[in-house]
Amino acid sequence: MGVGETDIRASRPLRGWRAPRLLAVVLLCCVGFPVLGADDALPAEPTPKPDEAGLESLLGESVVSTASRTAESESEAPATIWTISGTDLKRYGIQSIEEAIRFLGHAMTSYEYDSRLNAAFGARGYLSDNLGLHLAVLIDGNQAGGSAKTARGTQPYLMPIELVDHLEVVIGPGSVVYGNSAMLGVVNVVTRSAASLEGTHVVAQLSAGLPADEWAKDLSWGELWSRAAVYGGQRFDVGGEPFALAWHLGLRWDRQEGRSVWHPVSGADVFEDPLAAHTREDVFNRDLQARLFARATWGRWAFLSWVGFNRGTGTGPVNGSADSRFIEPEYGFDAAWSRHIGDRGSFALRAYAVVYDSRVSTVTYGGDEAHCLGAVGMDTCYDTVQYVSVKPFLEPVLTWDWKQDGTHVTTLGAQGFIDGSIITTSVTATDDSRSAVDEPILAPIPNGALYLQHIWRARFGTLNVGVRGDLGLLGSSLSPRFAYSTSLWTGGTLKFATSTGFRTPTITERYLEIEDFLTSNPDIQPERVHSLEVDLGQRFGLQRLQASFFFTYWSDLITTRGVPINGRSITQFANQRNVWSAGVNFGWQGAHGPFDWGLSLNYAPGRRAMPKGILGYSDQELADIRVRREALDQFGWSALGTVFLPADGMPDFYAPAHVSWSLGENLPRLSVAVSVSSPRMRAGYANDDTMLDLRNVDGPRLPWSVDVRGAAELQVGERVGLRLTVSGRSLPTVANPPRVGDTTGPDPRGGLGVVSSPSAPISAMCEVSLRL
């Protein structure tokens, strides 16, 4: 080291923060470090190295808006959240929300459960096969067309797959902002903007599967469906403002699996000679579905609208024979307007409505001569039900950013909506010559809700506190939520959340009366769910790990019971089921080089708590609560003085996983998705004496099951895409029986078995897409 260098340094003014650095240099020199040049002695701010790991981590952070109705990083959202990209939906040939959850989801499980592709969803110990009533399915935040009474938001034809940007899946109750039905969680289908779609696109798909029904006559019993969609985005000027339009027209035709439906012969012993104790009906359901969906933005306005049409023949949503049929048109419109209020607030007003018109014609298997003669004076007839659901919503939302920096943000929202129904029933002669139409039942049920949420982002973490009150003729509910999240270390977060959800009884559950069969229940209350969870998250680079530990209590779930009226046991809907669950959801989403993947491991056992003292109940008391003694003997276990039964249809363990591998530019991409479920009980097993009978060859427990889907895609040039998917499932039937015929039927291997809706054990789908 030269003395001169020291002089040079000394000759420079010592400016504040540089003094320690100079001192350090001197000290280093004294201990014999290499010589530094004069220019190095007081270097300018060193050029920082690009922080690539930090950038990857930031770009891997999901931005979500469903849990608190405001855009926020996933790490501070007040719930466990999983996003499924639109790219993955297309890559794995996903057709519905149910398939997305089954193959690409996390913490939630699902399966198709009846012949009309309705779906069952489960999470945190409870599985709902009740027509989607326990899951809020939204399209761009619109609540009207998603869940409701028919699970139609979960049906394939209602999701414009190619237009989906991503799905946000919020696990656990979300009634604090979404009210009714948000019990298992909330699935928000977020669609793409017009700007992200260049030009017009066409996609065509064709799928065929092998038959699954054990009584299938030949290969023609397998499923067959095809689908075509055209979609695109346009931007043009309207009144000096850009008008951006994204649109999608989809058409799908289905010839479902052939199925043998077994109708029991009255009085016959089904175990004695199962084949002779049933008559057989072969059914091939056919559906035609079409939907036009549009999303537009113009200045401060945002619009959604759709027209849907679904027509089908066969069994399924109606409890009739193969000759039954239905038509279901649906119309939806949504307009939202927003503006800033000063420099701190914003106000949005949203008005939306859905009209759902279901017209069902039911032909009773074997006919009902007495009924037809009484109604229309003919030997043969069919019953019709027209159910028109009208749901207009009005939703003003005020958001106030108290300090103009996002540290204190309050949201005050209100919701007014009408759950309107018009039900018309009639009986019509088979030749349409006569018809007897009952007086229409009008039920315009008004509902109101008010919610308040405050987000406090501070150094100690983020607090999200909210409460919502719902008031309606079918029940009132208060839904609080408290959530706290904090950053533990770089990329590491800890969340704590306690939340609640509810579902109000349906009009049917509350009011319907059928002489000598069903009575109304004026005391029926909303179902409730209470959840407590601790969530640990870690992001590093493109990897994201998540572990949620939860405890959930489902109370006052509505099922049927028997009540004595005039000496007879009459069916009534009532709050009489409680389910406990505690477990863990572990999720991992990541990418490395040409691979990207997702893995979800879930242990979420659900146990139904029986009433105290049930072991001492008489047979009639057990029959009234719809529980067989055989169910208690075979599957019941006691803890803390309570007898528990496994929850219907819900596996204790389930694990979806997927991995995708790009072979290189201009080469195919290969993808595989797997969904594994542990054994689970068939729905309704606890009250089914035939299923519980030890002579039944299947029994009520379904074995381990695996669903697999492999996909290969190839881009040919800039405009053409090809995709091939092959799906397989180890259990070609699902947990629920069909809604027609008997729950059991003769087994080809001999004896009596459980009848379920068949789904193709192996199917293949090919797709061609084209950008015009």
Next chain:
Amino acid sequence: MRTCGFRGLLLAASLAATAAHADELPVALQIQLLSNMTTYIANMRPPDGSPVKVVVVQAPAGTPTRSAQSLFNALQQAGKLGGFKVEPRLLPFADAKALAAALAAEKAQVVYLTSELNEKAAAGVVEALGTSGTVSVSSVADHVRLGVVLGFSLVEARPRILVNLKQAAKQAIKFDSGLLRHAVIVDR
């Protein structure tokens, strides 16, 4: 009734406010990304000892400025960008000429555009910057198409960085090529 409803629509349409873009990143995440960008883009780093000067361009006077104000406040709260002290400043946009003069006086490293600026104003900011080495950044993806150098957007719920390479070359903006591995190039 119909007339009242129509008038209501007209009244609503005549209000000057602009809705926040649905695909905009939360402000905190924008600042984290901006902070990270200082390790990639040499022009964003100040001369030794100086703070990073960030000019947040407000919409013309009389229109809402909530997003700009939020960003300004959050920058102030953050205090630093990429290890450098940050000095944010709000500047209302009147026209390109006035802004160019103001920016010349400021000697800012970064000019930040928010969603309240319409396309005309965004184009005006680009014009004001000319060939200067100041890095323009926007929270609106469409602004990059208009000549803003760097933009943030949201695709499939994940943040994306957009880079207008032509504009960057025109302004002689130097950045580490590694950035392009993580960015979407917009050259129009």
